[in-house]
Amino acid sequence: MAQKHNPFSREQLDNIINNYPTPFHIYDEQAIVDNARRFKKAFAWNEGFKEYFAVKATPNPFIMKILQEEGFGADCSSLPELLLAETCGIVGEEIMFSSNDTPAKEFVKARELGVIINLDDISHIEFLEKHAGIPEVISFRYNPGKLREGNFIIGDPEESKYGFTREQIFEGFKIARDKGVKRFGVHTFVASNELDPQFFVDTADMLFELAIALKNEIGIQLEFINLSGGIGIPYRPEDKAVDLEFVGEGVKKVYEEKVVPNQLHPLKIFTEYGRMVSGPYGYLVSRVLHLKNIYRQYVGLDASMANLMRPGVYGSYHHISIVGKEDVPADHLYDVTGSLCENNDKFAVNRQLPKVDIGDLVVIHDAGAHGHAMGFNYNGKLRSAELLLRPNSDILEIRRAETLDDYFATLDFKAFEGFQA
Numbered sequence: 001m002a003q004k005h006n007p008f009s010r011e012q013l014d015n016i017i018n019n020y021p022t023p024f025h026i027y028d029e030q031a032i033v034d035n036a037r038r039f040k041k042a043f044a045w046n047e048g049f050k051e052y053f054a055v056k057a058t059p060n061p062f063i064m065k066i067l068q069e070e071g072f073g074a075d076c077s078s079l080p081e082l083l084l085a086e087t088c089g090i091v092g093e094e095i096m097f098s099s100n101d102t103p104a105k106e107f108v109k110a111r112e113l114g115v116i117i118n119l120d121d122i123s124h125i126e127f128l129e130k131h132a133g134i135p136e137v138i139s140f141r142y143n144p145g146k147l148r149e150g151n152f153i154i155g156d157p158e159e160s161k162y163g164f165t166r167e168q169i170f171e172g173f174k175i176a177r178d179k180g181v182k183r184f185g186v187h188t189f190v191a192s193n194e195l196d197p198q199f200f201v202d203t204a205d206m207l208f209e210l211a212i213a214l215k216n217e218i219g220i221q222l223e224f225i226n227l228s229g230g231i232g233i234p235y236r237p238e239d240k241a242v243d244l245e246f247v248g249e250g251v252k253k254v255y256e257e258k259v260v261p262n263q264l265h266p267l268k269i270f271t272e273y274g275r276m277v278s279g280p281y282g283y284l285v286s287r288v289l290h291l292k293n294i295y296r297q298y299v300g301l302d303a304s305m306a307n308l309m310r311p312g313v314y315g316s317y318h319h320i321s322i323v324g325k326e327d328v329p330a331d332h333l334y335d336v337t338g339s340l341c342e343n344n345d346k347f348a349v350n351r352q353l354p355k356v357d358i359g360d361l362v363v364i365h366d367a368g369a370h371g372h373a374m375g376f377n378y379n380g381k382l383r384s385a386e387l388l389l390r391p392n393s394d395i396l397e398i399r400r401a402e403t404l405d406d407y408f409a410t411l412d413f414k415a416f417e418g419f420q421a
């Protein structure tokens with residue numbers, strides 16, 4: 001069972017709200033650090049182990065800096081994410097650039113920063129050479145196709161747009177070697193929000209097998225494998241969190257069985273987790289504006305899908321607690337909504353909650369990854385602030401809320417003044 005507690009007391013929250021109006025996202029720094037340390041420890045047996053935090057989950061330099069302190073790098077997928085990493089002083093091989101359908105200028109920046117480039121397609125070897133030059137180290141994203149089932153979210157790898165086929169991985173490494181690449185790695189991403197720890201051990205096993213074949217068949221000795229992301233988080237109270245020690249130990253066992261006897265040791269293990277690094281430690285705090293009683297009972301919040309779109313778009317479960325009513329029986333049935341002119345703007349459908357009153361504070365859990373990051377401005381919604389709960393209980397605003405000026409900033413009202421339709 002996953003514990004769904006708030007890291008702040010009612011009193012503390014009242015104080016925060018005096019300074020920062022709802023809705024806002026708030027992250028628990030100590031919990032992020034504790035989890036990062038636990039994860040690193042699970043893989044401490046592998047000398048070159050490195051986690052590259054998937055920036056897209058929570059693209060905020062304060063969060064990235066906290067993780068950098070713990071030895072994490074950054075997994076970037078776009079130019080702005082590379083620039084964020086650079087701002088944090090995360091450069092060179094502390095960055096993994098795992099992009100797809102990549103514009104030339106993003107490869108240019110990646111080369112300038114000296115990052116590890118993880119190519120998504122065999123044709124990108126030439127594209128990279130033409131626009132940015134061939135680096136000393138390269139990684140290829142492997143799509144195992146029929147050889148492996150993706151999990152429910154990722155789906156069938158054969159239908160996925162990502163990566164090289166198995167044949168292309170071999171071909172690609174030969175081409176890269178001929179062009180002067182000296183160091184090689186392989187990456188794969190076959191699961192998203194997966195809660196079965198064995199899945200990640202099996203993925204490592206698959207990549208170790210590939211490493212053996214690359215060595216035996218074409219003489220390519222891999223320097224690293226990248227297990228990428230996909231560790232899920234227990235969104236529902238009845239879900240069980242992935243046992244990180246089980247994953248670390250399981251991968252170690254396969255490493256000893258396959259990597260060591262095949263003279264592939266030392267082989268570095270890299271990961272690019274995002275969701276499990278920041279997701280459980282971020283909360284969306286909102287206030288109840290309206291109660292509405294028609295065919296169903298509705299709780300209307302001052303947050304909307306523009307602040308957290310996962311429930312509306314994917315039907316995802318996010319646990320909701322009503323501050324101060326944690327011990328009151330959940331004997332009322334509600335849909336919890338935002339104010340978009342979209343009926344899927346609901347944080348919860350048919351959810352049992354304690355009796356809700358107007359003005360109640362509502363905490364939406366597990367919003368730390370793909371929460372604020374997926375925010376948008378549809379219906380004129382302004383994106384909220386992001387706050388950081390520091391280990392000493394101080395509150396730091398790490399991103400201010402958008403203003404109307406921000407919203408209108410890209411419109412040219414000067415040109416509009418003289419405009420005749």
Ligand SMILES: *Cc1c(COP(=O)(O)O)cnc(C)c1O
Pocket residue numbers: 054056057075098189191192193228229230231272273274275276369
């Ligand atoms: C999204 C993504 C990740 C992170 O996945 P999580 O599910 O957040 O752990 C890692 N690598 C790539 C290439 C991704 O697209």
